[in-house]
Amino acid sequence: MTSTGPIEWREDRVFVAEAGVQLLRIGSGRPLLLLHGSGGNRAYLSYQEELAKHYEVLAPSHPGFGTSDLPPWLETVPDTACFYLWMLEEMGLEGIDVIGFSLGGWIAAEMSVMCPKVFNRLVLVGSAGLKPAQAEMTDIFLISGPEVLEKMFYDPKQAPEYDKFFGTEPTPEHRELAERNREMAARLTWKPYMHDPRLTGLLPRIKSRVLLLWGRQDALIPLECGELYQAALPNARLKVIEECGHSPQYEKPREFNSIVLDFLREE
Template sequence: MFGSSDFDVNKKDGFEYLHISSETSNKQNLIFLHGMFGGLSNYDPLLKRIQGYTIFVPKIPIYEIKARKISISRLTEWLRSFCETLDIKNPILLGNSMGGHLALDYAQKYADDVSALVLTGSSGLLEKDFGSTFPRRKDRDFIRKQANLTFYEDLIDDTVMDEIMTVVKSPSKLTKLLALTRDTHKYHMEKFLPKIDHEVLLVWGKQDEITPPEVAYMFEEKLANTQLHWIDKCGHAPMMEHPEKFAAILQDFLRQLETKSNSKTSQYL
């Protein structure tokens, strides 16, 4: 969720992001996209276990965009600008929760500029949330219980709770958060999924309460080229709860993509 990243934060032209460089210049670019209640630190456990790739983790400006303009489509255009500014070519997009929704929208709008997708607990079809009004937004115990729906185990410490409470008690931030929540429900991706023909890796927690297992099966059915992997005793953020297992699944998928790419290249030589 929140918290400071253990990696250096880069800034360029208004963008904030983590950048892990590969020593091999021809390695695939990856972009990791956090969820609505997420931040740069969400991917720290995974970044510490993935090597040999160039990885970008941008801070998605949920609270910087005006409430009346905040939407998945608006964030897609922001992501487009991010890629253009940093000259990121044909990335693999990995998205958790809302970040998965954003990755899907980007892929269907800029299909030729995406290599593959990795979705974990993605919204876009069916998802639960904290609610549409936060009627008990000053009740710390209630908010903590709701936030813990994200995980199989209790991973919400006092530092994270302090940051969450700062958001839900801020009228401005809460308004933007609720506006984006409403848009994720309204902007349903079902009709777009058959048009997405990229290779898609689905990594799902078996005990995900926010985008439950049925959602993973829906994505598997409606997307053309998918492989679905489950992680047991895991909730809505597998890359945080089980980074070792997630890393192993991801690296195997990346090796498959590299093998296919090399095979296609050899056909033309």
């Protein structure tokens, strides 16, 4: 289904395990789940609005991120995956498509390992979850927020919405949310840093089609991690975007959407 009229964002709150989850929606049609990275749920972006011309985009804030509640038992990425499986079950959703960014890609992979039928197709963008053997991952908890932002991009000038979303001084409210997101990301991913030692051995359970999408110059999660995912997944392809860093959805949104939509639509 393709929308031609104006598309508006809607905000809901979904309750799972007595925890409220902030859920942003845009568009209509087949559900497409977006799982954000460790920096939190950035919405109102052009790449999302382009996807919403073809899908109902569902963009939750992970438990403990943004304004979503944190269940007392949730301490790991697999716990987060279990929580989301519960949420999708409550919403009556199965066999949908998902795009996971960085931490969100790791969560999507863990969900699919636990329940292989939950997703029809997966797009993992600069996904964490596996430990590289040769390259090094940047430890985002040992550097400042501005330094993390600098490493996210190969060339911020080619990101059309960079100034709009990253170029202004954050408000006190935004600083508080950013600190909450950083603390929650550290809780989930610091030890062991940004990977699950079990995951490589479990990935062959995922029989769904998987698109692995990486920026060639990703300075946070190196391209080697994409190659490791490709080697472990039975039905995956790796697409590399040249002259691009960790977040192609920001840095090269047109190319990103073209690649993703082609993958999701193909027979």
